Amino acid sequence: MFDIKFPVIGLSPMDGVTDAAYRFFTNKEGKPDITFTEFVHVIGLCRGGERLWQDFIFHDTERPVVAQLFGAEPEYFYHAAKIVCELGFDGVDINMGCPARTVTEHGAGAALIRTPELAQEIVRQTRKGVQDWFETGEVTGIEDHIRARIPQMKAQRRMLAERNAVPFKHYSQGDERSLLPVSVKTRVGFDSIVVSDWVKYLLEVEPAWLTIHGRTLKQLYAGQADWDAIALGVQTVDGQFPVLANGDVKTYDDVQRVLTHTKAQGTLVGRGTYGNPWWFKHVQQLKEALAAGSPVPEMFTPSWPAAKQTMLDHAKLHVELKGPLSYVQMRKNLAWYVSNIPDANELRRKLVLSNSVEELEEILA
Numbered sequence: 001m002f003d004i005k006f007p008v009i010g011l012s013p014m015d016g017v018t019d020a021a022y023r024f025f026t027n028k029e030g031k032p033d034i035t036f037t038e039f040v041h042v043i044g045l046c047r048g049g050e051r052l053w054q055d056f057i058f059h060d061t062e063r064p065v066v067a068q069l070f071g072a073e074p075e076y077f078y079h080a081a082k083i084v085c086e087l088g089f090d091g092v093d094i095n096m097g098c099p100a101r102t103v104t105e106h107g108a109g110a111a112l113i114r115t116p117e118l119a120q121e122i123v124r125q126t127r128k129g130v131q132d133w134f135e136t137g138e139v140t141g142i143e144d145h146i147r148a149r150i151p152q153m154k155a156q157r158r159m160l161a162e163r164n165a166v167p168f169k170h171y172s173q174g175d176e177r178s179l180l181p182v183s184v185k186t187r188v189g190f191d192s193i194v195v196s197d198w199v200k201y202l203l204e205v206e207p208a209w210l211t212i213h214g215r216t217l218k219q220l221y222a223g224q225a226d227w228d229a230i231a232l233g234v235q236t237v238d239g240q241f242p243v244l245a246n247g248d249v250k251t252y253d254d255v256q257r258v259l260t261h262t263k264a265q266g267t268l269v270g271r272g273t274y275g276n277p278w279w280f281k282h283v284q285q286l287k288e289a290l291a292a293g294s295p296v297p298e299m300f301t302p303s304w305p306a307a308k309q310t311m312l313d314h315a316k317l318h319v320e321l322k323g324p325l326s327y328v329q330m331r332k333n334l335a336w337y338v339s340n341i342p343d344a345n346e347l348r349r350k351l352v353l354s355n356s357v358e359e360l361e362e363i364l365a
């Protein structure tokens, strides 16, 4: 799995949250070992939905950066995988865990736990798409006007890279062909825990790694993630590929606990990073402490002036990438940034009612 030193500690995909600006700042202020995009529907991608292509904007600092796809149509995974390769991503992840009814009623996301043969075929077709693209460089199944988006996306990435020059380690230039790993992210069951049986199906198609969120579909995001169930998944995989444990990891102590409990090779952190692009700042020290068996380091807390600057920069990049109307999406991030500040009710109220970067500048002045 790339050349990441275990345990892998990465940023989990979150639709409506881990967009390009969120990922950019999470990788600038800290450095997750791996970053995932929001999930993108395979048919929408092939048909050129503008919003979906926006979800696949990324910056080179995020590398290794993995594009996540969802759907229930293997033939579209084949074509979508080629697009992901051509856009210069470092991996393709398949969502088999989303519990949203709009997704599962079409047989996608966590519904695939109930149709394991279809899930297997999706992995095979995705891998075939990656392999065919690697051999031929051809993108198929999309119309010419959509194909024209690909060089535009690459140019946008270069523009971002040049303007926001920050040191980073190259995993790939994104312009030369490499055989991308195909991974899966899933849950421990549909309405009950069936993780062992389910994982056995996935073993047959050998994903490059597997992320297991310790909840069933029925649990949505409620209750505690079941780390015992994740441990069962790790046991079933039995070292054939890395497993990343996911769910309710909020602090560095949690990282240590989940890894000890599940014996997984890493973890992905989702909601714990809300309003905290500094979450991964001390992650390398954390990994060293875990290896040495010494106490985990403190998490980083920025000064208020530094936090304000990041909030403003985040809002500016968000609007630049998605347009002025998208400012409303930024409000939740602003509220999260101040969620741990005591007596900040008035500030929070102003932030969630703000309508533009200019207003934000005034509020934070």
Ligand SMILES: Cc1cc2nc3c(=O)[nH]c(=O)nc-3n(C[C@H](O)[C@H](O)[C@H](O)COP(=O)(O)O)c2cc1C
Residues within 6 Å of the ligand: 012, 013, 014, 015, 016, 017, 037, 038, 039, 068, 095, 097, 098, 185, 213, 221, 246, 247, 248, 249, 268, 269, 270, 271, 272
């Ligand atoms: C708002 C939101 C959006 C999410 N979108 C995705 C997604 O697009 N793809 C995915 O695999 N998981 C998605 N998830 C699930 C998270 O990646 C993660 O599995 C879950 O939140 C549990 O981890 P956590 O407790 O660290 O947040 C989403 C979760 C949330 C809260």
